Amino acid sequence: MSLTDRTKPTDVSLNTDLYEITMAQGFWESGLVDYQATFNVFFRENPFDGGYAVACGMGQIPDLVENFVFEDEDIDYLASLDAPGGGPMFKRDFLEYLRGHHLDLTVHAVREGDIVFPREPMVRVQGPLIDCQLIETALLNLVNFQTLVATKTARVVKAAEGHPVSDFGLRRAQGPDGGLAVARASYIAGASSTSNVLAGKIYGIPVFGTHAHSWVMAFPTELEAFRAFAKSSPKNCVLLLDTYDVHQGIKNAIVVAKEMEQRGERLAAIRIDSGDLAKLTKETRKAFDDAGLPYVKISASNDLDEYTIQSLYAQGAPIDSFGVGTKLATCDPQPSLGGVYKLSATRKSADEPWRPTMKLSEMSYKRTIPGVQHVLRYYDANDCPVGDMIIVDDVAASTPGDVAYVEDILDAYTTYELKGTPRELLHCYVKDGVRNGEPDTIEQARERCHNAIMHLDPAITRFLNPQVYPVGLESGLVRLRHDLAAAERKQSSRGGDSE
C-alpha cells in the first residue's frame, strides 16, 4: 500500500499544475497527439552542500502512473473553469479526450536507496508528449521531497555512528502525506524507526515512542509520574527527565529503575530533550552507572541534526539513540531539492527515431543534456563506485568497452578514465503504462541504501567540503550537446524564428 493508494483516484490526476492540462489541450489541438517525448528528472546541485543524494520515492511511481485517471467529477471541475479573458478554459472535445484517459508511459528510474548525483537523470519518462506533461507535477511532488529527506537522513545516520535514529518529525511536516513521506524516506535511508503510527501501519516501519513532558505534569509529582509510566509500559519504559530539573529527574528515574528491578523488570532508557545534552548525558551516564544501572540507555532529542550529533560525539556524550524531528522533516537548512523535469528528446510518433533536444539558457550551468539518456556507473575491485557516465541510446546499444572517457558536464573538460564493466543505473519501473513487475519493498530499498553508502568513498560522504564524485558525459554526447547549442545560437542570431 502506498501514498497514492490512500487518495481517491479522483485526487491523483488533479494533483497537478494547471499549465500541464492547458499544455495538454494545446498539444491536442496542435495535432500532436501521437508526438512522443523523453523527459528527465534531475537536480543541479547536491543538497546540504554534500557530496551525494539518496534516490527515493521511485517505488511509488507505478501506483502514480496506473492511478492517474480523470474521473467524471474531475472533468466536471475542469469544465467549470473560465479563462481570464472570458469563455471556458477547456474545450468540450478535449475534456472528452481526457475522460478515462490512461497514461501510456514508460518510466525508468534510479532504484530507491541508490546514490545519485547532480545532472544525472534520476527518473526518465517516455511516451506521448501529452502524457509526459500531465504527470510532471505529481512526479516531482513524489520524488523531490523524498529524495531530499532520504539524503538528510543518510547524513544524520552517518553522524549517529551506528546508533539508532528515530524519525520524530510528524508534527512539523506538511500534513499527513508529508509525515508519511518523511517516515518512508527516512527509514529507507537508515532510520531505525518512526514515531508516526500511520507510517507503521501503511509501510510496516517499526514505530517508537517514549512519553511527553505533559505526562509528568499530569501527576502530582515527577516520581509518581515515572512510577505510573513504568507500571503501564514495563517492557517499553523510557523516562523523560527534563520536565522540571534534570538532576532531580535522574534521582527519580533511579528510584523507579530500582523498583522495576525488584519486580524483575528493567528500565529501558531515559530521554533528555533540552539543555546542554553533552553535559547532561555524561552526568546521567555516571549517575546510572554509579547506581548499578549500566544497562539503562540514554536517548537524546531536541532540534538535532547531523552537525549537533557529530558535535555531541566529539564531546564524548554517551548517547545510545536519537530522536530527530524538525530538522529531518523540514530538511533544514535546505528544504527543497530543486529537482526539475526537462525535455531531452522528441519524435513525431513511436515509429520514428528520437530527435535530441536541449534548452539553452542565459547561464551555461542551466543548459540541459540532450538525448535519451542512460547512466553507467563504474566500480573498482572492491565494488566501490569510481565514476558515472551519461550516455545516449545509440551508444548504449553498442555498450562501451573496457575504457571510456568521461568529460566533465560543465564545459570544463576534465577527462576521467573509467575501467571495468559498468552497471546501468536506470531501472524500468513502468512499461507502456503498466508496472514492470513489483517495485522493491521498503526493506529492499533500505538494504540497497545501506550497501551503497557503505561503498562510497568517505571523502564523498563527509560533511565539510566533500570531494566531487566524477560524473561526465560520454565523448559523443559532449559533441552532440555542442553541435545542438551552436545550431540554436545560429538560428537565434539569424532571427530565423521571427520570419
Place this chain on the structure above:
Amino acid sequence: MSLTDRTKPTDVSLNTDLYEITMAQGFWESGLVDYQATFNVFFRENPFDGGYAVACGMGQIPDLVENFVFEDEDIDYLASLDAPGGGPMFKRDFLEYLRGHHLDLTVHAVREGDIVFPREPMVRVQGPLIDCQLIETALLNLVNFQTLVATKTARVVKAAEGHPVSDFGLRRAQGPDGGLAVARASYIAGASSTSNVLAGKIYGIPVFGTHAHSWVMAFPTELEAFRAFAKSSPKNCVLLLDTYDVHQGIKNAIVVAKEMEQRGERLAAIRIDSGDLAKLTKETRKAFDDAGLPYVKISASNDLDEYTIQSLYAQGAPIDSFGVGTKLATCDPQPSLGGVYKLSATRKSADEPWRPTMKLSEMSYKRTIPGVQHVLRYYDANDCPVGDMIIVDDVAASTPGDVAYVEDILDAYTTYELKGTPRELLHCYVKDGVRNGEPDTIEQARERCHNAIMHLDPAITRFLNPQVYPVGLESGLVRLRHDLAAAERKQSSRGGDSE
C-alpha cells in the same frame, strides 16, 4: 470539503506519534480517565525574523476532531504491535476502550487569517487528558505548517505591493497534502491564485497557469510554439520568453501579439523565468511599449521570495505579477514554525476548578504560561492593534476595565498601559466534541487577514528589524507564574520527589 475529508477516517487517528497512544494507555491504566486538561499551541519566536504570524489551519480543526476515531483496522494494527521488551504493546481492554472512542474536546483558537504573536495560545484544547493527548500530533501537523506558509505568503504579498502573486509551489511540496496546505494557506494570506488544480477543485481557489519551456521545445521553432499556444489559449495567453534567448523571445512574442490583434484577440502577458529579471523585464516592457502593445503584462518567476521581489521593485522592474514556488512551499529559509503543545491546567474531573500548571526548564525562555488562558487585543481609535494581554479564566470572568497593566512575558517587566475595550482573540471552534457552528469560509479568512495586516503598524510588518509588538501577561498571571515556579523549585531542592 477539507484535507481531512480527503483521507479515510481510518487514517485520521493513526496520523499521530506513538507516544500519544502509549500515554493514553498509561492515563487509562492510572485511573485518569476523568482527568481533564487544558493544552495550548503556541510558538516562541516569529518566523523569518519577522514581527508577526498569520494564524492558519484552524478552520479544519472541527473536521479533525469529529473524524478522529479508531476504526477496527486501526485497532487491529495497534494490537499487532509488540513492546521492544516483549509482549503486546497495548492491552486488549485499552484497545476496546479506544475502539469507537470519540474526542470530547472543546477547542478555542485564533480565527484563521488573524494575526498572532509569540507565546499567545493560538489553539487552546480542553477536555479529558486522554483526548487532549490523542489529538496533539495531528493538531500540530495541521496548524504548524499552514501558519508558517500563511506568514511567508503575507510577506511576499506585501513585497509585491498589490500585484498578484500566484502559488507555484506544488512540485516542491511534501506530497499532495503539502501542496494543498500551501495553496489554502497562501490564498488566505493574500495570494491571488494557485497553479494547484486539486486545490482549485477542493477549496474553490482561483487556478492560474502559463506554459512550460517544454512547450516551446516541442515545436520546430519558438515562433511556431507561440503561435500554437495563442491559437489554443486565446483568452488566456501568457508566453514564456526564456527557453532559448529572451531577446529573440520578445521579438517572437510581439509577432504573435500583432497576429492576435488582427484576430481581435489580445496577448495577456509574457513570463520570464530566468536571468536578470530586473534588466530583462525593463527591456521587455520597452520593446512591447515601442511595438504599441502596452497592455501586455509582464509576469516573473524563478526562485522568488519577499526579498527578491522587494529588490526588483527597488530597481524599477516593471513586473505586473509573480509566480512564487519553491521558497513559498518550503518556507525557505525557515521551514518550521516550531509550534509546541503545552499543558497549562488540569483538574480531576469536569466538576472541579482548574489547577494551573507549568513546565520549568533549564532556560527561562522555555518556561510555559500557566492557567486557562485568553488573549485580549487592544486597539487605538483607528482600529489598529496596540498590544495584547494574556489573562486567565478568573480574570476573564471579571473583564478588566478601561486600563490594564501588561507585563512583559520574559521576566523583564516592561509595563504597558492599554486602554479601550479589548477583543477576545480566541474563538470557540469545537464544543464538547461537536463543531460550534461552521468555521469561516476561506474567503472570509482571506478578508480577515487582509484587514488585519492593513491595520498593523508598518513598523511591525517591515522585514528588517521589525518593532516588537507588545504582548504581556496580566499582573495577576505574572504573580501566579512566579509563585508556581518558586513552589516547584522549593519542592525540587527539598528532593521531595524522591521520597
